Structure formats: structure tokens, C-alpha cells
Amino acid sequence: MPINFDTSFLDHMPQNVATQFLDRVAASGKREAFRFPRGEAWESVTWAQAGDSVRRLAAGLLSLGLEPEQRVGIASSTRYEWIQADLAVMCAAGATTTVYPSTGAEDTAYILGDSSCRFVFVEDGSQLEKLQAHRAELAGLEKVISFDDSIADGDWVITMGALGELGDAYLKEHPDAIETVAKEIRPDQLSTLIYTSGTTGKPKGVRTLHKAWVFEGEAIKAQGILDETDLQFLWLPMAHSFGKVLLSTQLACGFATAIDGRVDKIVDNLGIVKPTFMGAAPRIFEKAHARIVTMTASEGGAKEKIFKKAFEVGTKVDELTMAGKSVPLPLKLQHALFDKLVFSKVRDRFGGRVKFFISGSAALNAEIASWFHAAGILILEGYGMTENAAGATVNHPDQYKIGTVGMPFPGTEVRIAEDGEVQLKGPHIMAGYHNRDEATAEAMTADGWLRTGDKGELDKDGYLRITGRIKELFKTSGGKYIAPPAIEAKFKALCPFVSQFMVFGAERNFVSALVTLDPDAIAGWAKENGVSGAYEELVKSPKIVEMIGDYVEQLNGQLNRWETIKKWEILDHDLTIESGELTPSLKVKRAVVEANNKDLIASFYS
Incomplete structure (x- = not known):
């Protein structure tokens, strides 16, 4: 209940x-x-x-x-x-x-x-x-x-x-x-x-x-x-x-906060501060997941086998527990062993005291959330936007569903419009856009609900699931609807070297993608595989193009025929806030990326 x-x-x-x-x-x-x-x-x-x-x-x-x-x-x-x-x-x-x-x-x-x-x-x-x-x-x-x-x-x-x-x-x-x-x-x-x-x-x-x-x-x-x-780490x-x-939240609850906005210091600071919780954008969890997976893979041998087996066992235990079934004793014993050998070390990377992380500002990949959960790290995904003072729904440590953004805050109302749009009402809704009456009128319904622009659904227990941005859905020239965030999330879960994976193909006859790689992760892979050079040289390396191509094939195996990626290319730079292609909260500015690469995207279809 x-x-x-x-x-x-x-x-x-x-x-x-x-x-x-x-x-x-x-x-x-x-x-x-x-x-x-x-x-x-x-x-x-x-x-x-x-x-x-x-x-x-x-x-x-x-x-x-x-x-x-x-x-x-x-x-x-x-x-x-x-x-x-x-x-x-x-x-x-x-x-x-x-x-x-x-x-x-x-x-x-x-x-x-x-x-x-x-x-x-x-x-x-x-x-x-x-x-x-x-x-x-x-x-x-x-x-x-x-x-x-x-x-x-x-x-x-x-x-x-x-x-x-x-x-x-x-x-x-x-x-x-x-x-x-x-x-x-x-x-x-x-x-x-x-x-x-x-x-x-x-x-x-x-x-x-x-x-x-x-x-x-x-x-x-x-x-x-x-x-x-509690002790928060705030970056x-x-x-x-x-x-x-x-x-x-700190003013209401009274916990202490350790503050350092330097993103490159997050992992080091977590080890020093040892917080009980932290809020973060999904990109931080994606990078941490990729770093741990690639480091273990580079060690190879018995360590990598133990690591993989640990997560296999952790996932099985989670599946049984979440289904309300008992965990067999042999599996329990295996899990306890792997918790000591593997999962405790993963938790120690984050200070060892984290009760939960809170993820917001963009969609969290459910597979990555499940991976952390198997290691005993709970990521509570929430949902909201600037126009409603950031928080509208959140999962609870005692009741959560991975893949959802939780239930409405007490005092918040959530409804789904006929076109699937998530709409919000409550004391936290903005008083409008400054000096922008027309934009304010567009953002609100006639009966006073905030239009979020997000597509979603409420399940029978009241948990909200966000399925994409209404404006991000596009139709191919064959009349098939494509939801880019769903495809992009699948690829990020598959490939530990990816930074961004952006899907295009509106009114085209097939779907294409632009890829950027995580500079640190790909540099490590390159060193181990005899490839050298700066990032812009590495992404042209036949070995790296082949490796990313294998991941694209794996992705295509999980998609409907009309969703599959027919053409793709790795960009010669990762997206950054400074380049104007990411917002300061690390969301991709899709329209900016598309405009910056319009000739490349057009070449996929020429």
C-alpha cells in the first residue's frame, strides 16, 4: 500500500x-x-x-x-x-x-x-x-x-x-x-x-x-x-x-551541508566528507558506473569474473526481493560474500555512509539505477522543474519503484492530460515568467495547472513514470513514432564509454545517431588497446569505431525494426556547458546539437 x-x-x-x-x-x-x-x-x-x-x-x-x-x-x-x-x-x-x-x-x-x-x-x-x-x-x-x-x-x-x-x-x-x-x-x-x-x-x-x-x-x-x-554533500x-x-530542505530539516561546487572533486570529496545523502544529475551516476565498470574490466582475470558474478547474484536477489519472494539460503550466502568482496568497496567509493542519493533534473537510466541498487546503493529518482520550484514527486526509501519518479509530494497534485502531458498543481507553482505574460499564459491551463511538456503515466499505486518530452517525440517518414530518450537510455546502459548518444530522424526514412565518448573512459580503453592520440584522433581510430559499432549492434538487437540506428558517427568533441550544448544542470540542448551538426546529419540521408 x-x-x-x-x-x-x-x-x-x-x-x-x-x-x-x-x-x-x-x-x-x-x-x-x-x-x-x-x-x-x-x-x-x-x-x-x-x-x-x-x-x-x-x-x-x-x-x-x-x-x-x-x-x-x-x-x-x-x-x-x-x-x-x-x-x-x-x-x-x-x-x-x-x-x-x-x-x-x-x-x-x-x-x-x-x-x-x-x-x-x-x-x-x-x-x-x-x-x-x-x-x-x-x-x-x-x-x-x-x-x-x-x-x-x-x-x-x-x-x-x-x-x-x-x-x-x-x-x-x-x-x-x-x-x-x-x-x-x-x-x-x-x-x-x-x-x-x-x-x-x-x-x-x-x-x-x-x-x-x-x-x-x-x-x-x-x-x-x-x-x-544527516549530512548532505552539495555540489x-x-x-x-x-x-x-x-x-x-536543509532549513526545514536542520541537517548539516558540506559544500563544494567543483564537479571534478565530487568523488574525492565524498570519500572525505562521508555524507549520508547527495542530490545529483543522472550524468554523475552514469560516469561513476562507467568508471567502476571500465576499471574492473581493465584489471581482467579473476577480479573481473568475481565482479561480474557479484552483480549477477545481486541482481537475482533484488528481483526476488522486489517480487516479494524469499531468497534461497545458498543465494543469501553468496550475496553476503560478494557484499564483502565487491559491493562494500563500491559503497566505500562514495564515503561508505550514503543512505540514498536523490537523482533529478533529467531522466535516470533504470538499468544504471538497478546496477547501483544491486550494490546496496539506493538512488531515489524525483521529478520537477524550475517552474514548480524543483520538486513535485520523489521515490521514498521505504517505498520506491526503479524506473519511476515516485509519488507526488504531500500537498502536490499530479494529473495526466488527454494527450499524455504531465500537469502539476500546488503551492510550489511559479507566479509566471518575469515580463513574459504570453509565455506565462502558454505554460498554464485554463483551470490553473502547470503544463510540464513531459509525457507520462501514473500507475495503479500512484507512481509517476516519465516517458519522454512531448516535443521530443518524432515521426519517421514511414509514419512510425520514435521516442529518442528511451533509445538513448538503452545505449548508455550498454556502453560504459559513451558520454552522450543523440537520436535523430524526424520525417526521415530511418533513425540516425550522434555519439560522444567520455574522454577519461575512452583514454583508459585506448591505452590498454594500443591506441594513442588526443580525443579527436581517438574517435577516428578504426579500433574505437569498431568497438562502438559493436555496441550499436547490441542496441539494435533490443529495438523494434523501425527504431534501429542505421547510420551514426562519433563527434570530435564531447558536449560541454562551455560549448553551449549542455545546460548547467547537464541536460543536452538537443536543438543546439542538431543545428551545430546539421550538415553531418543531412549527410546520413544523402
């Missing part, structure tokens, strides 16, 4: 993010709140210390004249200062406008201008340069606050420390200013503008209200999966709604 969560929290939620934070500081003052790297060591602060620093910064913003709902930008990677700045904006009744550090100068200027930011926090000189290059267009930007003490000029650009000093002076004159301001923030007041990185046109600013973020945190707390004894971009919702 599905779990029935208590929804009484809806009647007594904190009024806004500011009071939610201040309440947490009061309740958990002496407990650890955040830890972050300083050089090679990690520094830690309590909730009381975080509260003091946020109050000073918030008062500094008030001293500069920030008024309710006025926008303050943050252009930075994920770090403790980002969270301090965001919470200060919340406690000063402002609204945070998030800017990815990878966003170009032109789009940065557009976002800050479109949102009418009066102030902006910047991480370093590279972010400041973007503003200086477009200063004439940013006439309303009064002050830049730098995390880096070395780049302030004392006039237009001041340091975070200087902002805190302004706050100290303000609090001497107005000692209760922050508490007074916090109490006056309405639940339906603007909290955040997050600009979605669309594949075409200018990004749209999603207007998220205080009640939306508060609801998200309280709804996760109501599910009882996290409490103040996700805070400019993305997934990162923001994890902060809301």
Missing part, C-alpha cells in the same frame, strides 16, 4: 524563507550548519554563526536601500558565500536573481537587466569583467559585492566584508531590523528569479514565491526521510532550482 503522508504541515508552515531560516538558527544554534573547503582543510560553522553572518549581510543590504521584492543577483559557482548571500537577500525581503558562472557576458547582462537588479554578488574577477563589459546597459545596477577581497574598488565594487561592516552600523541603529523585516514578508512575495536556459531565444525568468520554497522543504520533511543527524549549481530546493 502507498504511504499516506500527513499534510497537516500545510496549515502551519513558516511564513517565508527568512523566518524559516531564523527559526532554524534559534532551534539548532549550536549544531553544525555548513562546512566548506579552505585550502586543503574543511572549515565548519554552526547555525548560530551562519545566522550572525547572514544578519550582518542582510542589514548591509538594507543600509544600501534594498526594498521588498527588489532583485539582487548572484553570479557565482556553488560555495558557502553563495548561500550566505542568498539567505541575506531573503532576510532583507529582496529577491535573488541567479546567474550561472558559465553564463556568457551578453546573457549575464540580459538577465541582470531584465530582472532590474539593483545589486549583484560576484564570485571573482571573471564574473566582474562580464558586468564591466556591459556597464552602460546596466544603469540600474548600483553596487557589486565581491566574494574576492582583491578586486574591490570601494565604490561600485565593494567586498562582502565591507557589506557586513555596513550591516554592523545599521544594526547598531536598528537592532531588531532583520526580525522586523522578516515578519512582514508575505508568503506570496517574490523570493527568486531563476532564468531557465532554453535551447532557443532569450532565457525566461521564473518567478518563485516564498511559499513555494518553504513548501518544498516542509513537504520533504513531512516524508520523514531526513533529519538533523549542484545553486543557480539551478535543484540546488535551491536542497537548501530549502
